[in-house]
Amino acid sequence: MKLLNDIQHLTFITADMDRLIAFYERVFEARVTVDLEEDGLRHTFIEVGPHTVLHPFQVTGVEPPDPQPMFQRGRLDHFALNAASEEAFRELRRRVVTEGAGNGVVTDMGSLLSFGFADPDGGCHEVVWVKPGVPAGALLKRADWAMVEID
Template identity: 45%
Template structure:
């Protein structure tokens, strides 16, 4: 397989402190620092496994976190981050994404990771992530 699982799930919250405390208390998760991510937007990484995170966004004026509806009516995730199994897998996936028209192939350097964004056939944004510790 080219992937080693889910790297992260991006979610919107109104109170990342409360959310982080919950995941730390219940799951022994590690809550990272909150950083500016854009105008009126912050991101906090909550590590829930050795290679899996929740990327929690707090966005001024965004009300999505308040929308609580029955199952199957909650909308879609913002995006899903998939973990590449290796540098070679990352390169293969990148080529296939470009070939399929799902990505322009731009590789982003986000400090500890490299990533490629794509759109699946349903329009859901995805991201393939490679920790720099696994990169050549």
């Protein structure tokens, strides 16, 4: 029996909710499904996929941490968004680069391709495309990852 489908939401802090929403709308065609202000905070649901919601909070007096290197970012290091297709992966890469939110470097990890992006608060995340027909076990060790050129 399968017990879970996906992650329902990811929660994090933002310094500017409107700026964050605009970024995810522009780059990922996300949509806000909930936007609430209560008890000195604002929080939203930003739907980035059919089963994936970002749930940022803007809290008076609380700022997001300064950007840190990978594995030094705290309890949640980063999240990866799953591109719907190879074509979508390429389009999202183009949008991230146009937005100035990433350099567009693509890493081939064996069973998937990945590129990074930074949100307006400096949160560093990824977009991945899982190669069809390639088993997850084909994920290469980090030492075998390769930077690849794509159009």
